Amino acid sequence: MAGQIPKPVVDSDSKPYWDGLNNHELMIQHCDDCSKHIFYPRLLCPHCFSDQISWTQASGQGKIYSYTVVHRAFGPFADQAPYVVAIVELAEGVRMMTRITGNREDIAIGKPVTVTFEKVDDDLTLPYFKLV
């Protein structure tokens, strides 16, 4: 085990997101002009460049867009392998990187998943997903 899990440098883009996770809420952004959801959070909508952005609580439901089982890991993750890192597409249409917990044999692309909140360190809660 070498080093700590990389700590997010919280900034004014991301603070509502990390605050949400600490409260077990998955917060994402919504563009009030083009009505698309946005993840990760930012100052302008990447679809229409509007600055009329608001925060909303995501449903926490999604499906697996892709995944990999990591067998060779480095640094603070070396002792955790094998583990599953995935890209999940939320019901709101945005994608995010995450981990999938549970039986690896059951994991497949397209399967529905739901968010869980994983306290991986004293001051870091991450959104993981599990099969529905």
Added chain:
Amino acid sequence: MKSERIAAIVGVAESDLGLVPGKNVLQLQAQAAKAALDDAGFTKDDVDALFTAGNWAWAPNLMLGEYLGIKPKFTDGTNIGGSSFESHVGHALAGIRAGLFDVALITYGSTQRSNPARGAAVPFAPLTEQYERSFGLPMTVGAYALAAMRHMHQYGTTSEQLAEIAVATRKWAMKNEKAMMREPIEIEDVLKSRMIAEPLHLLDCCLVTDGGGAVVVASARAAARAKKRPVWILGHGETHTHNSIANMPDLTMTGARESGRCAFEMAGVTHDEIDVAEIYDSFTITVLLTLEALGFCKPGEGGAFVSGQRTAPGGAFPMNTNGGGLSYTHPGMYGIFLLIEAARQLRGESGERQVPDAKLALVNGTGGVLSSTSTVILGRD
């Protein structure tokens, strides 16, 4: 070919490659630069534009220019990962077309094998890294694994098909005395090699080496007094579509669709005119996705395209004829070596691995996590 003769590659060279513990990145680039200028029949004083990419200094062009004693009137430190050098060639073409300079020196060097930073935990994740780094996706292999898994799901691509690429590339490496890995391998060897990040095995992954390279680009006017016959830059295109893999618009389609289209249009040539292809092979899946994105086959048909050792010596589609990043060398940002090999093929200098009568070459660099692509089409008279 409708493209005008504006600028040409007139000199190419590698530095020492492989495990080079005695040299730093500046020495590797100096060694390659001198050899490439010798190859062109030029001297340092001919160089009026300097291009490099790296993360070994806060402003690599400044340190390199000073170290080499070059005060350029045009400088470009574009860094979009492994495809940077294909972009440097494209930017050199544009600068020469605009009449801004005559001779560009493009260099790269890395000591990543001897001085590995891999595994060293960077404890903080700033800016957009904060949404991903804490999940432990090993970089960059994990990102390419996600793309490979999606391609397999969507199109039924198999590990055997990816292994075809590694096996064919090794056959080319066996013909290149500078290649690091020259023992023959079979598809079974790839499939039985250690799993790194599913579905990618160890032998689906590029080497980790030290090394450097240099390319000299000259205007038509300057090329006329070069020692070697010119390798004309006929077409170029570039793009980047995302930074992190979770933000790749479609895990099965790279930006090479756009950069390739631009390069083919500028060159005025068609796919079936290409005699030899040098395709960035950080991983086997990189090649398969790129062939589809460039339009050498349809989306989803890459597995069939590379099957039956079609890219090996003697195959219908000669590709990665130096042995590639998979078997020849891969010092981090590999793109400059694609250009070096393409130029040698078009000059007929590739010896045992020469593609007979090669007139047109396509080079495609890929950087980051399938993030950037830059395509160059080269041709000889």
